Amino acid sequence: DAGVIQSPRHEVTEMGQEVTLRCKPISGHDYLFWYRQTMMRGLELLIYFNNNVPIDDSGMPEDRFSAKMPNASFSTLKIQPSEPRDSAVYFCASKRGQPMAGELFFGEGSRLTVL
Amino acid sequence: RKEVEQDPGPFNVPEGATVAFNCTYSNSASQSFFWYRQDCRKEPKLLMSVYSSGNEDGRFTAQLNRASQYISLLIRDSKLSDSATYLCVVVSGGYNKLIFGAGTRLAVHP
Numbered sequence: 001d002a003g004v005i006q007s008p009r010h011e012v013t014e015m016g017q018e019v020t021l022r023c024k025p026i027s028g029h030d031y032l033f034w035y036r037q038t039m040m041r042g043l044e045l046l047i048y049f050n051n052n053v054p055i056d057d058s059g060m061p062e063d064r065f066s067a068k069m070p071n072a073s074f075s076t077l078k079i080q081p082s083e084p085r086d087s088a089v090y091f092c093a094s095k096r097g098q099p100m101a102g103e104l105f106f107g108e109g110s111r112l113t114v115l
Numbered sequence: 116r117k118e119v120e121q122d123p124g125p126f127n128v129p130e131g132a133t134v135a136f137n138c139t140y141s142n143s144a145s146q147s148f149f150w151y152r153q154d155c156r157k158e159p160k161l162l163m164s165v166y167s168s169g170n171e172d173g174r175f176t177a178q179l180n181r182a183s184q185y186i187s188l189l190i191r192d193s194k195l196s197d198s199a200t201y202l203c204v205v206v207s208g209g210y211n212k213l214i215f216g217a218g219t220r221l222a223v224h225p
Contacts, residue, residue: 031211042217043159043202056212091158097211104151104213106158 138203
């Protein structure tokens with residue numbers, strides 16, 4: 001089975017540009033998560049979806065960030081406009097609901113650099 | 116205060132050593148606990164679950180102390196391949212909101 005697929009793997013952009021990160025979860029998983037990882041702050045939960053519906057977006061830093069899940073096999077995380085402090089590795093992860101609550105499968109991450 | 120806190124390390128230990136990591140969490144209503152492992156420039160992967168009664172998986176032992184709100188991971192007979200960052204994970208908000216600690220880095224040397 002294919003794992004969680006993220007694209008792009010690497011992106012370098014200039015401040016002010018729009019960035020769109022994409023994720024395809026594992027088929028059959030009904031939860032999808034977006035995390036951001038930096039050296040300073042570790043792995044932060046940004047938002048998660050259940051059956052394509054956003055459940056908790058309290059971790060989204062500000063209005064410049066938005067996430068969508070139009071169907072069960074695709075999600076996007078958009079940053080507009082991007083800033084240098086957004087530089088991080090963004091991970092998408094998916095899992096089945098209970099009872100396997102802790103088995104979270106991560107993609108390889110999208111490494112974003114904003115100049 | 117962060118919801119999940121860990122000592123960032125690094126822990127530098129020789130092969131064969133026993134090393135222990137601790138993690139504290141702030142939400143007393145948290146339901147489930149896990150340890151994940153993250154290799155350098157890779158994604159995190161589930162290492163093991165943590166149960167109140169304690170659980171063991173080979174050289175790895177995980178324990179939970181609900182009264183003190185901390186979780187521990189013990190690694191016996193360390194191998195070079197154990198070098199990684201170990202992330203403590205607490206599940207809150209029902210059974211599906213996974214909160215990660217910042218991780219503890221372990222470096223095992225010959």
